Amino acid sequence: MAEIKAVEVSQKKKSRLNNTATLFIILVAMFGIFSYVGRPFFFSRLNIIPMLNNLSFIGIIAAVLTMVMVSGEIDFSVGGNVGLTACLVALLLDKGLPGWLVVIIALAGGLVMGAFNGMLVTVIGVNSIMATIGTMFIWRGIGYTLSNGESMLAINPVIDFIGRGFIFKVIPFPIVLLVLIFVLTYVIMSHSKWGRRVYAIGANPLASYLSGINVKKVKFIGFLLCGMTAALGGLILTSLSAVGMPQHGQGLELVIVSSIILGGTALGGGKGQILGTLAGVLILSILYNFLTIMNVYYFYIQIVQGSVLILVVSTYEIRQAMARRRT
Amino acid sequence: MEKVMKRYSTFLNFLKTPTPTLIGIYIVMLILFSLASKNFLVIQNIKGIFNNFAVYGILSAGVTIVMIGGGFDLSVGSTAGLAGIVSAVLLMKDIAVPTPVVVLIAIVIGCTVGLINGLIITKIGINPIITTLGTLAIVRGVCYFWADLNPRILNVFIQSIGRIYIGNVFPITTVYIIVAFVILTLVLKFTRFGRDLFTIGGNENLARLAGIPVDRVKIISYVISGFFCSMAGLLLISQLGSGRPEYGNGAELEVLTIIVLGGVVVGGGKGNFLGVFIALIIIQTISNGMVLISVPVFIRMVVKGALLVLVIAIDALRNRKNLQLY
Numbered sequence: 001m002a003e004i005k006a007v008e009v010s011q012k013k014k015s016r017l018n019n020t021a022t023l024f025i026i027l028v029a030m031f032g033i034f035s036y037v038g039r040p041f042f043f044s045r046l047n048i049i050p051m052l053n054n055l056s057f058i059g060i061i062a063a064v065l066t067m068v069m070v071s072g073e074i075d076f077s078v079g080g081n082v083g084l085t086a087c088l089v090a091l092l093l094d095k096g097l098p099g100w101l102v103v104i105i106a107l108a109g110g111l112v113m114g115a116f117n118g119m120l121v122t123v124i125g126v127n128s129i130m131a132t133i134g135t136m137f138i139w140r141g142i143g144y145t146l147s148n149g150e151s152m153l154a155i156n157p158v159i160d161f162i163g164r165g166f167i168f169k170v171i172p173f174p175i176v177l178l179v180l181i182f183v184l185t186y187v188i189m190s191h192s193k194w195g196r197r198v199y200a201i202g203a204n205p206l207a208s209y210l211s212g213i214n215v216k217k218v219k220f221i222g223f224l225l226c227g228m229t230a231a232l233g234g235l236i237l238t239s240l241s242a243v244g245m246p247q248h249g250q251g252l253e254l255v256i257v258s259s260i261i262l263g264g265t266a267l268g269g270g271k272g273q274i275l276g277t278l279a280g281v282l283i284l285s286i287l288y289n290f291l292t293i294m295n296v297y298y299f300y301i302q303i304v305q306g307s308v309l310i311l312v313v314s315t316y317e318i319r320q321a322m323a324r325r326r327t
Numbered sequence: 328m329e330k331v332m333k334r335y336s337t338f339l340n341f342l343k344t345p346t347p348t349l350i351g352i353y354i355v356m357l358i359l360f361s362l363a364s365k366n367f368l369v370i371q372n373i374k375g376i377f378n379n380f381a382v383y384g385i386l387s388a389g390v391t392i393v394m395i396g397g398g399f400d401l402s403v404g405s406t407a408g409l410a411g412i413v414s415a416v417l418l419m420k421d422i423a424v425p426t427p428v429v430v431l432i433a434i435v436i437g438c439t440v441g442l443i444n445g446l447i448i449t450k451i452g453i454n455p456i457i458t459t460l461g462t463l464a465i466v467r468g469v470c471y472f473w474a475d476l477n478p479r480i481l482n483v484f485i486q487s488i489g490r491i492y493i494g495n496v497f498p499i500t501t502v503y504i505i506v507a508f509v510i511l512t513l514v515l516k517f518t519r520f521g522r523d524l525f526t527i528g529g530n531e532n533l534a535r536l537a538g539i540p541v542d543r544v545k546i547i548s549y550v551i552s553g554f555f556c557s558m559a560g561l562l563l564i565s566q567l568g569s570g571r572p573e574y575g576n577g578a579e580l581e582v583l584t585i586i587v588l589g590g591v592v593v594g595g596g597k598g599n600f601l602g603v604f605i606a607l608i609i610i611q612t613i614s615n616g617m618v619l620i621s622v623p624v625f626i627r628m629v630v631k632g633a634l635l636v637l638v639i640a641i642d643a644l645r646n647r648k649n650l651q652l653y
Contacts, residue, residue: 120636120640124640124643124644125643125644126636126639126640126642126643127593127594127639127643129456130593130639131636131639131640133580133583133635134632134633134635134636134639135632135636136632137580137628137631137632137635138629138632138633138636140628140632141625141626141628141629141630141631141632142629144625144628145623145625145626145628145629148625149625251464254460254461254464257457267454267457297471299467299468299470299471299472299474300468301468302464302465302467302468302471303464303465303468303469305464306460306461306462306463306464306465306466306468307461307465309457309460309461309464310447310453310457310458310461310462310465313453313454313457313458313461314447314451314453317451317452317453318451321452
């Protein structure tokens with residue numbers, strides 16, 4: 001019995017490794033084809049660096065949202081959070097606060113937003129999809145209220161550095177942040193007790209509760225971290241564009257959730273890999289960047305985004321059903 | 328005696344539904360708003376309130392059906408926008424498609440989107456929220472194909488469907504909503520489809536084991552929602568007098584708030600149209616009242632989001648069967 005189980009586990013591990021590996025192969029192939037079709041613009045310093053900068057905040061949010069989704073919940077309010085943070089940052093800079101203080105306040109604001117989501121879901125027991133769709137509108141509405149619907153300049157040495165600074169004069173700072181967050185979440189999810197708990201909760205919350213895991217606490221902290229990283233994403237986006245406007249991050253949830261699901265995370269929780277999410281983010285961001293470079297209208301890209309979401313989830317569900325039939 | 332007891336128990340059951348609370352909230356709101364603004368309790372304003380909820384009312388008719396069956400439809404705003412702009416383009420002078428054909432095309436568009444939603448959700452088995460979030464983006468993108476046109480509505484029939492007042496007071500759109508709600512209530516109560524829908528919303532596996540064609544019933548519910556989207560689209564272009572690709576943006580939030588406030592349980596199995604109708608009036612009155620006491624537009628957005636969160640939080644607390652441990 002134990003042997004059979006061991007074989008099963010090893011097979012599972014093998015297939016999952018293959019999934020992530022497949023994604024990276026697809027990524028490399030896509031990159032090659034796009035570089036050829038989109039020459040000379042696609043594979044040039046002028047495109048690659050901004051593209052990486054642009055996907056950095058998407059990736060940062062996606063990495064932490066993967067943790068939330070593995071625990072079986074979801075956070076749609078990240079886009080609204082980005083918009084609110086952008087407006088908050090611009091407003092505070094306009095008031096003349098020093099840059100480092102603004103960064104701290106923005107991150108604290110993200111924590112508060114995450115805590116609010118977490119409370120709704122864990123304490124009151126609202127379905128996380130519904131709760132965060134509601135808070136998405138609240139955050140964006142507050143953003144509009146703060147900025148009065150206008151875009152405000154946000155220029156300050158500290159803020160500028162977050163999105164446009166270089167370390168050793170070559171490596172863009174957002175990329176450093178991206179790598180840092182991915183390494184951190186990878187270590188947490190794959191090599192720590194906390195990560196094991198997150199997977200256990202996603203797979204079976206009742207069993208986890210009965211075996212002594214504080215399910216609500218783990219979920220709450222997931223939302224907390226997600227709120228804070230979304231605020232960090234908002235800081236990067238504000239810095240990249242040098243303005244804070246309430247429309248920042250509109251529709252971001254669509255891109256992020258599709259990337260995460262493309263990376264192999266299950267909607268119901270219990271499954272998912274940080275590396276898969278990284279591959280998903282890279283693939284989709286490169287695809288959208290390529291479409292933009294090829295001069296495709298924004299509304300066509302919107303159609304592609306929606307179709308990608310449905311397609312990705314469909315393939316996942318169909319493969320799941322086929323696997324079930326096989327056993 | 329037995330009859331009296333029975334009537335008494337139905338009355339008690341009615342008290343247990345959220346409807347009485349809603350009526351109470353509404354009365355309090357009426358008093359507050361009429362104290363705050365002298366323009367509130369005026370025939371002109373009440374007329375406006377009733378005529379303004381036409382689109383949301385028609386949309387919520389379909390979404391209520393979907394949600395009773397345990398589904399979810401976020402794509403209604405986009406679908407209404409698509410049906411609206413396509414009909415508006417077809418009605419432009421130089422194309423001159425006959426009106427009945429335009430209406431038919433609008434209905435086909437709505438039903439097709441509904442059918443696609445239903446097929447993806449039931450046959451592939453994707454979470455309805457994710458599916459309709461995807462179709463929301465796709466359909467809205469398709470609307471922008473006609474972004475460079477600015478069709479004005481000159482067709483008399485389309486102009487009149489959303490703007491006539493019976494006896495100069497009662498808006499005809501409210502009649503549509505009442506008719507739709509009454510018919511759907513009867514369908515839910517007295518047809519096999521309606522009973523099946525409640526069973527599926529209550530417990531899908533049980534329904535499947537009991538031999539109910541779950542997939543078919545669910546697909547039909549999404550098609551019904553699509554049908555009401557196309558009606559709402561026609562009302563939109565009628566009331567606004569033109570066709571624009573962004574019409575109906577964000578309607579899903581409004582409709583969701585109305586329906587959940589009206590006592591339809593997220594997850595399905597419970598809900599009635601009387602509650603939805605009262606919720607419709609309440610939400611529209613709040614929007615109207617906020618305009619009258621001049622709340623800034625962006626704060627209104629926050630209030631609406633907060634209202635949705637509040638309503639679903641109350642819904643969650645009310646339907647929590649026992650203490651949640653995890």
